[in-house]
Amino acid sequence: MSRESRPEGGLLDAGLEGLSHNFLTGTLEELVKWARSHSVMPATFGLACCAIEMMAAGGPHYDLSRYGMETFRASPRQADLMIVAGRVSQKMAPVLRQIYDQMMEPKWVISMGVCASSGGMFNNYAIVQGVDQIVPVDVYAPGCPPSPETLMHAILTLHQQIRDGELTRRPGHGAGIVIEQVGAPGSTPVALGRN
Amino acid sequence: MTTTHDTPTNLAQTDEGAQELTSRDVIAGAERLRELGAVLRLSEAEALDAELAQAPDEETMIINMGPQHPSTHGVLRLMLELQGETVLRCKPVIGYLHTGMERTGETLTYLQGPTNVTRMDYAAPLFTELAFSLTVEKLLDIEVPERAVWIRMLMTEMNRISSHLLFMATNGMDLGAVSMMLYGWREREEALRFLQEVTGLRMNHNYIRPGGVAADLPDGWRDGVLRLLDMLPPRLAEYDTLMTNQPIWRERLQGVGVISAEECLALGVTGPILRSTGYAWDLRRDMPYLAFDEVDFDVVVGSYGDCFDRFAIRLAEIRESMKIVRQCLEKMPKGDYRIQDKKVTPPPRARIDESMEALIHHFKIFTEGFKVPEGEAYVSIESPRGELGCYIVSDGSSNPYRMHVRAPSFVNLQTLPHLMHGNLVADAVAIISSVDPILGEVDR
Amino acid sequence: MTDEAAQDGAGAEGSAATPAPEELFGAPLTRSGGQLVLHPSREQYPLLLRTLHEAGYLSIIDLTGVDYLTHPGRSGLPASVAPERFEVVVNLINHRERARLRLRLQIPADDARLASAIDLYPGTEAMERETFDMFGIEFDGHPDLTRILMPEDWPGHPLRKDYDPGRIPVQFKGAPANR
Numbered sequence: 001m002s003r004e005s006r007p008e009g010g011l012l013d014a015g016l017e018g019l020s021h022n023f024l025t026g027t028l029e030e031l032v033k034w035a036r037s038h039s040v041m042p043a044t045f046g047l048a049c050c051a052i053e054m055m056a057a058g059g060p061h062y063d064l065s066r067y068g069m070e071t072f073r074a075s076p077r078q079a080d081l082m083i084v085a086g087r088v089s090q091k092m093a094p095v096l097r098q099i100y101d102q103m104m105e106p107k108w109v110i111s112m113g114v115c116a117s118s119g120g121m122f123n124n125y126a127i128v129q130g131v132d133q134i135v136p137v138d139v140y141a142p143g144c145p146p147s148p149e150t151l152m153h154a155i156l157t158l159h160q161q162i163r164d165g166e167l168t169r170r171p172g173h174g175a176g177i178v179i180e181q182v183g184a185p186g187s188t189p190v191a192l193g194r195n
Numbered sequence: 196m197t198t199t200h201d202t203p204t205n206l207a208q209t210d211e212g213a214q215e216l217t218s219r220d221v222i223a224g225a226e227r228l229r230e231l232g233a234v235l236r237l238s239e240a241e242a243l244d245a246e247l248a249q250a251p252d253e254e255t256m257i258i259n260m261g262p263q264h265p266s267t268h269g270v271l272r273l274m275l276e277l278q279g280e281t282v283l284r285c286k287p288v289i290g291y292l293h294t295g296m297e298r299t300g301e302t303l304t305y306l307q308g309p310t311n312v313t314r315m316d317y318a319a320p321l322f323t324e325l326a327f328s329l330t331v332e333k334l335l336d337i338e339v340p341e342r343a344v345w346i347r348m349l350m351t352e353m354n355r356i357s358s359h360l361l362f363m364a365t366n367g368m369d370l371g372a373v374s375m376m377l378y379g380w381r382e383r384e385e386a387l388r389f390l391q392e393v394t395g396l397r398m399n400h401n402y403i404r405p406g407g408v409a410a411d412l413p414d415g416w417r418d419g420v421l422r423l424l425d426m427l428p429p430r431l432a433e434y435d436t437l438m439t440n441q442p443i444w445r446e447r448l449q450g451v452g453v454i455s456a457e458e459c460l461a462l463g464v465t466g467p468i469l470r471s472t473g474y475a476w477d478l479r480r481d482m483p484y485l486a487f488d489e490v491d492f493d494v495v496v497g498s499y500g501d502c503f504d505r506f507a508i509r510l511a512e513i514r515e516s517m518k519i520v521r522q523c524l525e526k527m528p529k530g531d532y533r534i535q536d537k538k539v540t541p542p543p544r545a546r547i548d549e550s551m552e553a554l555i556h557h558f559k560i561f562t563e564g565f566k567v568p569e570g571e572a573y574v575s576i577e578s579p580r581g582e583l584g585c586y587i588v589s590d591g592s593s594n595p596y597r598m599h600v601r602a603p604s605f606v607n608l609q610t611l612p613h614l615m616h617g618n619l620v621a622d623a624v625a626i627i628s629s630v631d632p633i634l635g636e637v638d639r
Numbered sequence: 640m641t642d643e644a645a646q647d648g649a650g651a652e653g654s655a656a657t658p659a660p661e662e663l664f665g666a667p668l669t670r671s672g673g674q675l676v677l678h679p680s681r682e683q684y685p686l687l688l689r690t691l692h693e694a695g696y697l698s699i700i701d702l703t704g705v706d707y708l709t710h711p712g713r714s715g716l717p718a719s720v721a722p723e724r725f726e727v728v729v730n731l732i733n734h735r736e737r738a739r740l741r742l743r744l745q746i747p748a749d750d751a752r753l754a755s756a757i758d759l760y761p762g763t764e765a766m767e768r769e770t771f772d773m774f775g776i777e778f779d780g781h782p783d784l785t786r787i788l789m790p791e792d793w794p795g796h797p798l799r800k801d802y803d804p805g806r807i808p809v810q811f812k813g814a815p816a817n818r
């Protein structure tokens with residue numbers, strides 16, 4: 001669709017004839033997914049040690065901007081990817097969910113590091129054992145902390161998922177774990193913790 | 196992200212109730228005094244008449260900053276009461292990263308302990324490991340070999356450099372000097388490269404362990420150190436051009452967030468904040484640990500106690516650390532990198548293949564751990580943020596009975612109400628940044 | 640350093656055998672690994688702090704608690720001090736003389752409270768709140784004794800030994816999606 005190839009008079013006069021070369025066709029769906037996968041804007045959601053590595057990935061050495069990912073948005077309203085970088089505490093969980101809810105669809109979540117993915121080495125009263133209990137996760141990045149390379153791999157995996165997935169329905173629901181509501185039928189009664 | 200007096204109902208879900216800033220008509224004089232940041236200066240009666248009392252409730256606004264905010268260094272949450280653009284009161288609400296590490300530490304053996312504590316201060320992980328190891332060694336009453344001591348010094352000073360470089364980057368970023376952020380990260384990567392060469396990890400090293408260090412320095416480590424030492428001075432000169440001597444930078448930092456030495460001492464504040472007031476207090480010099488009494492370095496102090504002094508002190512401390520690193524390079528003794536005490540150290544890998552006894556010993560140390568005599572001890576070191584202490588109570592088993600870490604950021608955070616009071620809300624970010632809190636350490 | 644550590648290991652009888660118990664600032668004194676430890680009573684505590692402040696101990700560097708529920712017969716206490724379930728451990732520092740001092744205060748379980756040090760040492764504000772949050776020890780005179788690390792509506796005090804450290808099912812206050 002380059003400008004030079006356009007004959008005098010432009011598209012309106014010449015119609016499709018004018019576009020003798022340099023254009024591509026595709027289903028609308030493919031194009032939208034292609035565009036989406038190249039314009040992901042992550043929200044800054046640094047929690048703990050992993051956040052330092054996430055910032056390092058944005059730094060000059062690893063240069064996240066070559067994937068078009070460097071625009072970390074401060075406001076969740078402008079972001080469509082949440083990189084949960086670090087351990088999620090019981091106190092943080094409601095905040096995290098609220099921020100997730102504030103993000104616009106379509107939205108994706110990368111769970112960065114073992115703490116966010118499964119609680120990691122902190123299997124205790126304070127840490128949520130896997131952020132997938134609160135929000136649906138698309139890609140898990142393993143490691144403690146995952147090196148910036150691992151994060152990049154997770155991001156590229158996510159790009160691939162966006163391109164291959166469905167347009168309107170998001171692929172899968174994270175780990176398939178449903179949010180357990182307090183007092184929901186079948187949930188274990190809790191002796192300790194928040195009530 | 197903002198709450199005013201009438202909180203929308205849907206925001207109530209992330210409410211922390213009484214931990215938040217209470218409105219002024221319900222708090223008593225004493226507390227008003229504290230939140231004014233005037234505990235040290237005014238009597239209670241005076242505080243009631245202070246300028247705050249003259250501002251009627253309707254003229255002030257409480258805004259909520261964080262816990263998800265790009266410039267609060269992670270998950271710090273501040274509630275600020277503003278009158279116009281002036282901050283009247285400020286209250287940090289913390290705990291959003293509470294990890295229960297002190298409790299987890301009770302379930303891990305002494306050998307596993309550093310894995311846990313290293314995740315507290317993630318900008319300077321080697322320091323927490325060092326404090327923990329020194330405390331355990333004090334309880335065991337053992338002395339580590341010379342070489343281990345010097346390796347520990349070398350590594351922690353390297354870590355101090357990388358931590359202060361991180362501060363340079365974030366401080367620049369918070370104040371809008373984005374290119375500074377890129378430079379800070381660039382240099383930090385170089386420092387991390389050396390740490391990775393030695394420990395195998397970029398952060399959370401678990402390198403310093405009770406009884407010594409995990410591994411000897413690799414071949415060619417001197418080249419790595421020298422490369423860094425040669426590279427840094429011109430880059431630091433670049434920082435001076437870019438920041439220290441730059442009028443905008445000075446305007447934004449000088450005279451902002453002033454604190455006095457008396458206030459710092461009363462609040463238990465340590466580290467660059469205390470030194471910025473002109474009070475020369477550095478545990479490396481005043482209560483030496485490791486072999487810091489054998490190296491030559493200066494304790495850098497400021498004179499005004501403002502944000503600029505705190506920035507300049509950290510920049511100068513990078514240079515001091517480089518001095519120490521250079522001396523470590525010269526004085527590094529030969530010998531063992533960990534204590535050869537059967538009780539504490541696992542046998543070397545080669546012996547395990549030959550001797551059944553060594554194999555059993557190895558297995559026992561890693562499954563059961565070693566026993567530490569009953570008692571309690573508190574050991575503290577100078578981390579990049581101040582006094583980092585570790586208090587361990589042992590009941591004679593192989594797990595600590597109680598493990599507590601005195602985190603400098605946790606205490607230093609108490610200065611925020613004092614520093615913020617009367618400043619513009621635009622300076623709030625500069626002040627948070629200059630306190631340099633690491634939230635992993637604050638909440639543990 | 641070596642002898643003192645050995646003495647520590649010898650247990651309470653060891654210190655009972657010492658003829659005249661050492662005292663400093665009117666409180667029994669012991670040594671642990673070369674560090675000075677005072678064992679004042681709860682009633683002595685506020686006055687002792689005032690004395691210490693005048694003696695140049697200008698900073699409380701650390702204040703924390705220990706729950707000795709499963710380890711009651713600990714050593715290191717002088718004979719005159721009866722062990723209780725909780726202990727509040729206060730670390731002070733004298734910058735001028737470069738000296739440190741540790742206070743160990745016995746707090747009974749059925750009346751877990753202590754006077755707050757906040758008037759003299761405003762820096763204990765957050766530390767006392769943390770000790771309250773983690774152990775449930777109350778500090779009289781603290782202006783704002785609320786939880787600091789755990790959520791406000793959290794039941795129990797996590798660092799108590801009878802608190803289950805293990806995993807608890809994650810709970811989430813059902814927030815409706817509000818977009």
Ligand code: SF4
Binds near residue numbers: 049086
């Ligand atoms: S996964 Fe490791 S590096 Fe990441 S937040 Fe957890 S402890 Fe820190």
